[in-house]
Amino acid sequence: MTPLLQVTDIAKFYGQRIGCTGVSFDLYPGEVMGIVGESGSGKSTLLNCLAGHLTPDRGSVCFDTRADGLRDTVSMSEPERRMLSRTDWAFVHQHARDGLRMNVSAGGNVGERLMAVGARHYGDIREAATDWLGRVEISVDRIDDRPTAFSGGMQQRLQIARNLVTGPRLVFMDEPTGGLDVSVQARLLDLLRGLVREMNLSAIIVTHDLAVVRLLADRLMVMKDGHVVETGLTDQVLDDPQHRYTQLLVSSVLQV
Amino acid sequence: MTEYNFAYLDEQTKRMIRRAILKGLAIPGYQVPFASREMPMPYGWGTGGVQVSAAVLTPDDTLKVIDQGADDTTNAISIRRFFEKTAGVAVTEATSDASVIQTRHRIPEEPLRDDQILVYQVPIPEPLRFLEPSEVETRKMHSLEEYGLMHVKLYEDISQHGAIATAYAYPVKVEGRYVMDPSPIPKFDNPKLEMAAIQLFGAGREQRIYAIPPYTQVVSLDFDDYPFEATKADHACDLCGAEDSYLDELIVDDAGARMFMCSDTDYCAKRRAQGHVGAQAAEDAA
Numbered sequence: 001m002t003p004l005l006q007v008t009d010i011a012k013f014y015g016q017r018i019g020c021t022g023v024s025f026d027l028y029p030g031e032v033m034g035i036v037g038e039s040g041s042g043k044s045t046l047l048n049c050l051a052g053h054l055t056p057d058r059g060s061v062c063f064d065t066r067a068d069g070l071r072d073t074v075s076m077s078e079p080e081r082r083m084l085s086r087t088d089w090a091f092v093h094q095h096a097r098d099g100l101r102m103n104v105s106a107g108g109n110v111g112e113r114l115m116a117v118g119a120r121h122y123g124d125i126r127e128a129a130t131d132w133l134g135r136v137e138i139s140v141d142r143i144d145d146r147p148t149a150f151s152g153g154m155q156q157r158l159q160i161a162r163n164l165v166t167g168p169r170l171v172f173m174d175e176p177t178g179g180l181d182v183s184v185q186a187r188l189l190d191l192l193r194g195l196v197r198e199m200n201l202s203a204i205i206v207t208h209d210l211a212v213v214r215l216l217a218d219r220l221m222v223m224k225d226g227h228v229v230e231t232g233l234t235d236q237v238l239d240d241p242q243h244r245y246t247q248l249l250v251s252s253v254l255q256v
Numbered sequence: 257m258t259e260y261n262f263a264y265l266d267e268q269t270k271r272m273i274r275r276a277i278l279k280g281l282a283i284p285g286y287q288v289p290f291a292s293r294e295m296p297m298p299y300g301w302g303t304g305g306v307q308v309s310a311a312v313l314t315p316d317d318t319l320k321v322i323d324q325g326a327d328d329t330t331n332a333i334s335i336r337r338f339f340e341k342t343a344g345v346a347v348t349e350a351t352s353d354a355s356v357i358q359t360r361h362r363i364p365e366e367p368l369r370d371d372q373i374l375v376y377q378v379p380i381p382e383p384l385r386f387l388e389p390s391e392v393e394t395r396k397m398h399s400l401e402e403y404g405l406m407h408v409k410l411y412e413d414i415s416q417h418g419a420i421a422t423a424y425a426y427p428v429k430v431e432g433r434y435v436m437d438p439s440p441i442p443k444f445d446n447p448k449l450e451m452a453a454i455q456l457f458g459a460g461r462e463q464r465i466y467a468i469p470p471y472t473q474v475v476s477l478d479f480d481d482y483p484f485e486a487t488k489a490d491h492a493c494d495l496c497g498a499e500d501s502y503l504d505e506l507i508v509d510d511a512g513a514r515m516f517m518c519s520d521t522d523y524c525a526k527r528r529a530q531g532h533v534g535a536q537a538a539e540d541a542a
Binding site: 078079082101104105107108111112113115116117118120121122123125126143144 | 402404405407411414479480
């Protein structure tokens with residue numbers, strides 16, 4: 001079976017400082033991988049390198065494209081990479097404001113990716129937007145409201161709808177539940193878990209919240225100071241942590 | 257007259273602008289940066305158009321200047337006088353007699369010929385600007401032909417107003433490649449952008465020149481189920497009776513009575529000289 005994403009020896013340096021280094025892994029279709037670690041451990045740098053927002057200093061990120069099979073997205077031309085990022089890839093930002101157009105209505109936000117790949121029928125775009133707002137549990141009568149009038153949780157769900165409307169195969173998520181209160185987090189996680197299973201999505205989720213990976217991720221990668229210190233099945237890593245840092249991380253979670 | 261170089265700008269500047277114009281003509285719809293000069297008039301009064309006109313004028317040219325279709329508004333008269341003074345060229349109000357026409361916000365009703373040049377004054381040349389504030393990003397979008405965002409604007413129009421409510425500066429795609437802002441002309445004029453004359457666009461403050469060569473394909477963007485429509489007030493001109501020209505609406509008394517008249521003053525005057533009579537003129541005669 002071909003992996004959907006094959007990452008080999010990725011490294012990114014900020015001058016003398018290490019962003020992340022020596023990261024390699026394979027991600028198979030339908031698999032969800034979590035990346036956890038403390039602030040500054042390089043997890044966001046890694047995610048941005050994978051999603052093409054940053055150019056890594058070393059290594060390759062091969063993606064199984066629909067047309068030509070495995071292609072290195074680092075050396076791929078920019079138009080091709082941008083095309084990927086609005087068709088087969090999706091990126092969910094921590095702050096919905098970074099991923100949404102705040103001065104465009106909810107419907108327009110969801111429709112943008114469709115129009116970017118050539119949809120030119122208003123009725124069809126409208127219908128897809130309506131459908132997707134329903135799927136992320138946003139009331140359809142809010143379709144013409146701007147995201148500024150939405151709550152934080154709704155904005156985050158709208159961002160997810162906007163990303164998934166073109167049926168991507170790989171979703172990058174950067175702290176998707178950061179900044180939301182716990183009940184809203186729970187609802188969002190529930191929704192994400194449903195969508196991931198239903199659409200057979202592969203996802204890479206960066207978070208510092210162990211509950212998020214426990215619920216969503218099949219596999220886990222623990223990062224510290226730019227290095228991967230432990231990898232394995234989520235339950236295995238969380239229930240029987242081997243590395244000192246992972247043990248610290250797991251024991252730091254407050255038990256209520 | 258001798259105080260100024262011909263058409264105010266020095267020869268080096270005119271060469272620089274001509275190079276930008278030629279590049280613009282070679283890549284229809286592409287915004288060519290140029291080193292816009294300070295002109296003796298404020299930004300927003302047509303400094304871009306004036307520089308382009310200055311670069312294309314020759315002593316044998318006949319210049320016409322219109323503002324919203326009219327030859328007799330402050331803006332049109334000052335620019336016309338400016339070139340009379342600095343270039344000593346002949347000026348006219350008749351569209352058919354002019355070889356260079358500088359315009360603000362309108363295309364003349366009378367079809368232009370292939371020996372004429374139409375120069376537009378452009379306030380904001382970037383059609384994507386109000387959706388994407390970053391110039392770096394909009395340039396990238398142009399170069400990679402990523403124009404989905406333009407349709408987001410039209411989508412917003414339909415979702416809010418039930419129809420594409422953009423009535424002026426309606427975005428067009430030139431020769432199947434660049435999306436272009438045709439300057440704030442009413443969308444009624446959009447179909448006329450495919451014409452025999454050379455069309456040059458100058459944006460002074462934003463320092464951009466772009467162009468449409470003669471007989472270039474210009475398509476107004478739209479949706480399959482909401483096609484582009486060139487709209488105008490559903491009325492005939494009250495002065496000359498024309499039903500095919502773009503109309504201005506005037507409120508003429510305190511009771512809210514209104515009249516419609518051609519925005520193209522030359523077109524209206526010519527028709528009246530030919531004996532066409534509109535509703536108002538017929539009333540006055542009676």
